[in-house]
Amino acid sequence: MSQEHAVPGGLGDPALDPVGVAEPGAVTIVVPTFNESANVAALLRQITESVPSRLPCEVVFVDDSTDDTPEAIRRAAQDCPFPVTVLHREEPAGGLGGAVVEGIRAATSDWVVVMDGDCQHPPALVPELVATGERTNAGLVVASRYLEGGSRAGLAGGYRVAVSRGATWLAKALFPRRLHGISDPMSGFFAIRRSTVTADELKPLGYKILLELAVRARPRMVAEVPFVFRERFAGESKSTAREGLRFLRHLTGLRTEAPPARMVVFGLIGLTGFLPNLAALWALTGAGVHYLPAEIAANQFGVAWNFLLIETLLFRERRRHRHWADRTARFALLANADLVVRLPLIALLVGRFGMTAVPATALALAITFVLRFVGTEALVYLPRRRRPRRSTP
Ligand SMILES: Nc1nc2c(ncn2[C@@H]2O[C@H](COP(=O)(O)OP(=O)(O)O)[C@@H](O)[C@H]2O)c(=O)[nH]1
Numbered sequence: 001m002s003q004e005h006a007v008p009g010g011l012g013d014p015a016l017d018p019v020g021v022a023e024p025g026a027v028t029i030v031v032p033t034f035n036e037s038a039n040v041a042a043l044l045r046q047i048t049e050s051v052p053s054r055l056p057c058e059v060v061f062v063d064d065s066t067d068d069t070p071e072a073i074r075r076a077a078q079d080c081p082f083p084v085t086v087l088h089r090e091e092p093a094g095g096l097g098g099a100v101v102e103g104i105r106a107a108t109s110d111w112v113v114v115m116d117g118d119c120q121h122p123p124a125l126v127p128e129l130v131a132t133g134e135r136t137n138a139g140l141v142v143a144s145r146y147l148e149g150g151s152r153a154g155l156a157g158g159y160r161v162a163v164s165r166g167a168t169w170l171a172k173a174l175f176p177r178r179l180h181g182i183s184d185p186m187s188g189f190f191a192i193r194r195s196t197v198t199a200d201e202l203k204p205l206g207y208k209i210l211l212e213l214a215v216r217a218r219p220r221m222v223a224e225v226p227f228v229f230r231e232r233f234a235g236e237s238k239s240t241a242r243e244g245l246r247f248l249r250h251l252t253g254l255r256t257e258a259p260p261a262r263m264v265v266f267g268l269i270g271l272t273g274f275l276p277n278l279a280a281l282w283a284l285t286g287a288g289v290h291y292l293p294a295e296i297a298a299n300q301f302g303v304a305w306n307f308l309l310i311e312t313l314l315f316r317e318r319r320r321h322r323h324w325a326d327r328t329a330r331f332a333l334l335a336n337a338d339l340v341v342r343l344p345l346i347a348l349l350v351g352r353f354g355m356t357a358v359p360a361t362a363l364a365l366a367i368t369f370v371l372r373f374v375g376t377e378a379l380v381y382l383p384r385r386r387r388p389r390r391s392t393p
């Protein structure tokens with residue numbers, strides 16, 4: 001990563017403080033950019049006009065561009081009365097979200113404001129976001145398109161509006177408590193106190209960095225300010241259908257962070273496995289196979305189905321610890337051991353503990369389910385312990 005201070009300079013005059021920010025009151029504006037060379041000059045001009053006279057600021061661009069955006073920033077920064085930094089990343093890890101986390105890491109002020117580089121977010125609101133945070137003692141202040149006075153005028157087309165609405169609804173349904181008080185968790189414009197975030201605990205994936213911050217950093221107080229989402233100044237949106245898939249993976253990852261939630265999803269996936277299992281049993285017995293070998297074969301269909309879903313949804317991030325063939329073999333072994341262990345367990349519960357068949361079976365199912373979940377986590381997806389390698393000269 002290369003870092004350049006385009007314009008070194010002071011943080012402005014802290015005495016100028018018409019929005020009533022208490023303590024030192026400087027803000028780092030973090031702007032993620034991907035091929036925004038036609039926008040950055042306009043953005044810096046708008047920031048110059050509306051921020052430094054009210055709040056001392058610095059601007060950090062985190063750039064993953066393949067065009068001349070860094071040069072365009074450097075040229076435009078020469079007219080700015082505040083420091084402008086460009087962090088250009090050779091490897092765009094984590095996409096937009098990863099870029100924002102880099103920016104937060106590089107920030108030096110108490111407050112960080114994150115905004116897009118295409119002028120869809122009005123810089124004039126930056127001092128107000130910070131002032132609202134100071135006034136309400138909030139750790140996070142979201143600029144919302146859905147509050148009264150706000151609008152999403154700049155969302156191009158009915159399709160984008162519907163997708164944005166659907167994503168908002170889904171996120172709020174999955175995290176009713178953590179997103180309480182946030183009407184626009186999909187917003188890319190917000191202020192956060194640096195003390196609220198530990199950059200290392202974040203695992204951003206794609207566009208929805210605010211979601212990541214609200215769910216993982218858990219600021220104690222959240223405030224909102226309405227804003228009008230404007231049209232892009234120039235160029236095209238970088239948001240694609242692939243970003244949509246990334247968003248769903250991001251949501252699943254966040255939701256299944258805690259082991260109990262992971263176990264619930266594991267169980268739900270297991271339930272859906274009955275379908276291929278029964279379908280295969282029906283087909284095999286229909287073709288004249290004896291029901292016992294048919295049971296065993298059909299079970300493999302359920303196992304394969306569960307394995308695919310678990311790999312793509314639940315343990316996507318933990319697949320790299322083992323080779324796929326190794327994971328498949330271990331998973332299949334555990335899933336089949338489940339059948340083998342259950343019968344003797346039921347016999348034990350009935351014979352030794354005097355239970356009747358139905359409760360004994362239910363208990364055995366529950367016990368083998370938990371064992372299977374724990375086994376899958378520990379034996380298939382946990383990082384292997386490595387022996388310390390000798391360093392080569
Ligand atoms: N650093 C970085 N910035 C990105 C990336 N993808 C998008 N951006 C920036 O994130 C902001 C929002 O992206 P945009 O394409 O306008 O999304 P939209 O507003 O949802 O249509 C813009 O400033 C983009 O340049 C990325 O992979 N890396």
Ligand SMILES: [Mg+2]
Pocket residue numbers: 116118120232237
């Ligand atoms: Mg945009």
